[in-house]
Amino acid sequence: MAERDLDRDLDIVLFGATGFTGGLTAEYLARHAPARLRWAIAGRSQAKLEQVRSTLAAIDPRLEAMELLVADAADQATLEQVVARAKVVITTVGPYLQHGEPLVAACAAQGTDYVDLTGEPEFVDRMWLKHHATAAANGARIVHACGFDSVPHDIGVFHALQQVDTSGPVRVRGVVRSNATFSGGTFHSAMGAFSRAREMKAAFAERRKKEARPVGRSSRAVAGKPHRDSLLGYYLLPLPTIDPQVVVRSGAALASYGPEFRYSHYAGTKTLHYALGGSVGVVALALAAQIRPVRNLLKSKVPQGEGPSPERRRRSWFTVDFVVEAEGRTVHTRVSGGDPGYTETAKMLAESALCLAFDQNPVTSGQVTTATAMGQNLLTRLEAAGMSFEVVSR
Numbered sequence: 001m002a003e004r005d006l007d008r009d010l011d012i013v014l015f016g017a018t019g020f021t022g023g024l025t026a027e028y029l030a031r032h033a034p035a036r037l038r039w040a041i042a043g044r045s046q047a048k049l050e051q052v053r054s055t056l057a058a059i060d061p062r063l064e065a066m067e068l069l070v071a072d073a074a075d076q077a078t079l080e081q082v083v084a085r086a087k088v089v090i091t092t093v094g095p096y097l098q099h100g101e102p103l104v105a106a107c108a109a110q111g112t113d114y115v116d117l118t119g120e121p122e123f124v125d126r127m128w129l130k131h132h133a134t135a136a137a138n139g140a141r142i143v144h145a146c147g148f149d150s151v152p153h154d155i156g157v158f159h160a161l162q163q164v165d166t167s168g169p170v171r172v173r174g175v176v177r178s179n180a181t182f183s184g185g186t187f188h189s190a191m192g193a194f195s196r197a198r199e200m201k202a203a204f205a206e207r208r209k210k211e212a213r214p215v216g217r218s219s220r221a222v223a224g225k226p227h228r229d230s231l232l233g234y235y236l237l238p239l240p241t242i243d244p245q246v247v248v249r250s251g252a253a254l255a256s257y258g259p260e261f262r263y264s265h266y267a268g269t270k271t272l273h274y275a276l277g278g279s280v281g282v283v284a285l286a287l288a289a290q291i292r293p294v295r296n297l298l299k300s301k302v303p304q305g306e307g308p309s310p311e312r313r314r315r316s317w318f319t320v321d322f323v324v325e326a327e328g329r330t331v332h333t334r335v336s337g338g339d340p341g342y343t344e345t346a347k348m349l350a351e352s353a354l355c356l357a358f359d360q361n362p363v364t365s366g367q368v369t370t371a372t373a374m375g376q377n378l379l380t381r382l383e384a385a386g387m388s389f390e391v392v393s394r
Helices: 018-031 046-058 059-066 076-085 099-110 123-137 149-162 182-196 199-212 243-253 270-286 291-299 310-315 345-357 376-384
Strands: 010-015 039-043 067-068 086-091 112-118 141-142 168-179 218-221 228-229 235-238 260-271 318-326 329-337 388-393
Touching: 010 018, 010 345, 018 046, 018 345, 039 046, 046 059, 046 067, 076 086, 086 099, 086 345, 099 112, 099 123, 099 141, 112 345, 123 141, 141 345, 149 168, 149 243, 149 318, 149 329, 149 345, 149 376, 149 388, 168 243, 218 243, 243 260, 260 310, 270 345, 291 318, 345 376, 376 388
Parallel strands: 010 039, 010 086, 039 067, 086 112, 112 141, 168 260, 218 260
Antiparallel strands: 168 318, 228 235, 235 260, 318 329, 329 388
């Protein structure tokens, strides 16, 4: 049982099941959710929802009777009626800065837990500014970034710090590697973020002014420099994603991260050639995003709602290595799994929702991170679902 005994007739409502990643999330729930799960899918098109239901019923015939909820993401009244029936809402409908706020607002108002896949820092900060207080007052847990952004990093650091003494300063570097293709949704979100660098910085600064900081402790992201990591054997390139922001917010919320927690985030490559190429590529995309016609052209080349074939996903993998330095010791841990942008993301999102719906989690509310809201429970679920959390060396 979850710690909040909400009088709701549905455990989970999934928005976005008619899209690619949302469809994978629905299929994961159909295959792996407990039989007691009461859930529904929601969207604008009755016909498309019926098509998804038919796919799910082929996996589990009991889902032939699944309820379909027709709701427009822009219709606040209808959204509130839908989310008021659920313990947890999942949404894969992005880019979130364009489409996400009404659902966050509805969940905050109705005291309904919320999970999404966003990797958009501006969206997360603006939702904290607008809806954190309401969610906290109503007991809702608003948990952004429940996919590859940023579960392996957030829960990965949570796991890594269990291996060391955190009574003194703690330094962690996370290093991401993968052979997978990125999703169309991720690309569109990244281009949007690059084009709104000024607005993103302003939202971050406004939140920083208003958000309380831990007393007697500090938790900060440290922007590293490109270099070769002698322990891992990789060339490291600083990675400008939402992940370090999520990790250090967990560090601010959790005393177990120690009195002085610092985190740096990188992409790792085996050769200097790939590191330099990656750096040039990121800069080129950032510059292209400033020019609307070029930005729109690039976005048209990578459509949303589509993804790689099952065979391509089966060949894909990711690793995130963590090097922890604390109390004179260095510990190397690793999180690893399959296709990060689709298969594993659907798994992480679904397991996050199930964790909020059914597990006895730490008591918290408002906008919180995965480590703060679920911590060990989510780690245990992900290990049981096939993701690896290991200690490489001590």
